Amino acid sequence: MTVISQLQAGNRPTPVAALEARHLVKEFRGFRATNDVSLQINEGEIHAIIGPNGAGKTTLFNLLSGFLRPTSGEVHLFGERVDQLRPYEIVRRGLSRSFQISSVFPTMTVRDNVLVALQSPTPLPHQFWSPLSRLDALGEQAEQILEAVGLGAAHERLAADLSHGEKRQLEIGISLTQQPRVLLLDEPTSGMGSEGIARVIALVREVARGRTVVLVEHNMSVVAELADRITVLQYGAVLASGRYDDVRQDPRVIEAYLGEEGH
Structure with missing residues (x-):
């Protein structure tokens, strides 16, 4: 049926x-x-x-x-x-x-917190000598996520400064x-x-x-x-x-x- x-x-x-x-x-x-x-x-x-x-x-x-x-x-x-x-x-x-307890990186920007998480399932965290430009591919995705959770305008703020x-x-x-x-x-x-x-x-x-x-x-x-x-x-x-x-x-x-x- x-x-x-x-x-x-x-x-x-x-x-x-x-x-x-x-x-x-x-x-x-x-x-x-x-x-x-x-x-x-x-x-x-x-x-x-x-x-x-x-x-x-x-x-x-x-x-x-x-x-x-x-x-x-x-x-x-x-x-x-x-x-x-x-x-x-x-x-x-x-x-x-x-x-329950906040688990963000306080000394990093809001955008960088998201970028670090986006890297985790990729080979990037293990490629220490790779140029930073390799992160650019994840930047657009990070911005989309921040927009989705209402933090699009806060991407350059330090996480420690967030409410x-x-x-x-x-x-x-x-x-x-x-x-x-x-x-x-x-x-x-x-x-x-x-x-x-x-x-x-x-x-x-x-x-x-x-x-x-x-x-x-x-x-x-x-x-x-x-x-x-x-x-x-x-x-x-x-x-x-x-x-x-x-x-x-x-x-x-x-x-x-x-x-x-x-x-």
């Missing part, structure tokens, strides 16, 4: 899993930071992972992106098992991420240099005022065109604005998963995390 005939028959096509966690367990000296976590993130959706401090969100992100290896369980990216791969190998298969929100925009731009099919964003609006949050919401919507986005986020108004589906973690385990309007009504979620926000 084709997709069109499925729709005509009233049946939705089966979602394609972009990223899957299967029974993930991560132990640190007997403490389980993630406890049998299974979730499916579908291709093309924005999926938010929420939960109180200590729920295991960052550990889960590190497992999904290869910065930690699971004690048991598996991670699959578009059907391929990737949990035994190194982070750069996972990046080359289409997954990129940002971090907190602008650094977040730059980090997302750096993530985009690897042309990811799946983008993981760790608390992209953390520490921002309302103006910065509005810019990041618009940016996430833009970069989500044609790719899958997974974000850890504490700001529930941001989650409500962006997420197609959400997964709630508590004590390292999945408490609930589904569409925002459904999950926010779950009494377990209200009690554990949302409080009055769930009403």
Whole structure:
């Protein structure tokens, strides 16, 4: 049955899993930071992972992106098992991420931060005696990325001189240099005022065109604005998963995390 005939028959096509966690367990000296976590993130959706401090969100992100290896369980990216791969190998298969703590080079310009990231999958970083003119081929691509994340006019500024929100925009731009099919964003609006949050919401919507986005986020108004589906973690385990309007009504979620926000 084709997709069109499925729709005509009233049946939705089966979602394609972009990223899957299967029974993930991560132990640190007997403490389980993630406890049998299974979730499916579908291709093309924005999926938010929420939960109180200590729920295991960052550990889960590190497992999904290869910065930690699971004690048991598996991670699959578009059907391929990737949990035994190194982070750069996972990046080359289409997954990129940002971090909760700013990870830009502060003494370099905004443009040069992007250029360094663009070089990484090429032979250029290992060709120390190559003329700088070889970077010119990447310059146009760098400018396009900076325009896409709203930093086109800031390309010659030092990264250290950017505001907190602008650094977040730059980090997302750096993530985009690897042309990811799946983008993981760790608390992209953390520490921002309302103006910065509005810019990041618009940016996430833009970069989500044609790719899958997974974000850890504490700001529930941001989650409500962006997420197609959400997964709630508590004590390292999945408490609930589904569409925002459904999950926010779950009494377990209200009690554990949302409080009055769930009403």
